[in-house]
Amino acid sequence: MENKSLLIKNVNIYLEDEKINRGKLLITQGKISGIFTEEEQPTSYPSHFKILDAEGLNAVPGFIDGHIHGANGSDVMDGTEEALDSIAKVLPLEGTTSFLATTITQSKENIEHALVNVANYQSKAGYAEIIGIHLEGPFIEANKKGAQPLEHILKPDIELFDKWQALSRNNIRTITMAPEHDEDGSFIRYLAENNVNISAGHTDIDFAGMKEAVSRGVNQVTHLCNAMNGIHHRDIGVVGAAFYLKELHAELIADGIHVAPEMLQLIYDHMGSERLLLITDAMRAKCLAAGVSELGGQKVLVDGDRAVLEDGTLAGSILKMKQAVKNMLKLEEVEFEDVIKMASSNPAKQLNVFDRKGSIAVGKDADILLVDNTFAIKHTFCRGMMADSLS
Numbered sequence: 001m002e003n004k005s006l007l008i009k010n011v012n013i014y015l016e017d018e019k020i021n022r023g024k025l026l027i028t029q030g031k032i033s034g035i036f037t038e039e040e041q042p043t044s045y046p047s048h049f050k051i052l053d054a055e056g057l058n059a060v061p062g063f064i065d066g067h068i069h070g071a072n073g074s075d076v077m078d079g080t081e082e083a084l085d086s087i088a089k090v091l092p093l094e095g096t097t098s099f100l101a102t103t104i105t106q107s108k109e110n111i112e113h114a115l116v117n118v119a120n121y122q123s124k125a126g127y128a129e130i131i132g133i134h135l136e137g138p139f140i141e142a143n144k145k146g147a148q149p150l151e152h153i154l155k156p157d158i159e160l161f162d163k164w165q166a167l168s169r170n171n172i173r174t175i176t177m178a179p180e181h182d183e184d185g186s187f188i189r190y191l192a193e194n195n196v197n198i199s200a201g202h203t204d205i206d207f208a209g210m211k212e213a214v215s216r217g218v219n220q221v222t223h224l225c226n227a228m229n230g231i232h233h234r235d236i237g238v239v240g241a242a243f244y245l246k247e248l249h250a251e252l253i254a255d256g257i258h259v260a261p262e263m264l265q266l267i268y269d270h271m272g273s274e275r276l277l278l279i280t281d282a283m284r285a286k287c288l289a290a291g292v293s294e295l296g297g298q299k300v301l302v303d304g305d306r307a308v309l310e311d312g313t314l315a316g317s318i319l320k321m322k323q324a325v326k327n328m329l330k331l332e333e334v335e336f337e338d339v340i341k342m343a344s345s346n347p348a349k350q351l352n353v354f355d356r357k358g359s360i361a362v363g364k365d366a367d368i369l370l371v372d373n374t375f376a377i378k379h380t381f382c383r384g385m386m387a388d389s390l391s
Contacts, residue, residue: 097367
């Protein structure tokens, strides 16, 4: 379907604070231009528009994946337009309409090549939109490196970050770092002053250190429970800090592998839907058959629903956002509105794009999913274009 004006009728619309049953959505030039109840009619229509009868379906905002390395055989670190195209084209099929292109700890040259590539990239009609960069590493703790290559880990460096932010044309929105290596807090404070979303990850910091880091500007935790210390009865560590410190939001890989289903429930019980951010942390093997893949120059074995290094370390995921949402819906007390917050509105607010993403409201980008009552995706619209028509 071309990116023409569209009227979606007979659709249950999940707005920011209410639900309209059997309403109408008018999309004009990629934006949401009108929202109407069943009884209301637009006062005027575009000169050329199509009508889609969404009888029995629900309209929810498109998902925002704030942490994804790759999919469909491509990785952000490939540093090519073709790789970003390959990722961005396939993501709408799982409901993701925008994402942060995520780097990995690598050589300075490789990171810089990837940053410049994203800076030069133009998101294409009907593809998921790249709304920025997640710089994961290299300023991390070696003992919690996970699948991040040890030889490229660095200490926090303001001058280097400034160089990278300039190369990215100010597209670095989130940085994952180990706060314990910024001993005087100058790096974290600098990032906070420059409106970077600072996420503690690949870290072994204790609770007291996390509390201090939050006071300096850390406001997020990267893939909660993974590549960090757990809760101990004498020190509740990073996971406990996420529960305890209300300033913190937390990424969550809800695949039942990185975090067991029982732990997902425990996390939700303590944090609720207001502070969780569903992510995939997916790597290039997502959407491909089982076999041998690659992450950060390392061999990855993909079998069934997991991806691991040769030593068994989890190497990102092959999770799709639509499955993460369904997994969360299996938990007690989780409703439609809750997963919309975790997959759409919370990430938009955290990344300062809620003025145009993350909810269904007049004037925002028409990033919309039409889903059934089990959250199965029937259609995905990326900035007004029906993306599933491209597949």
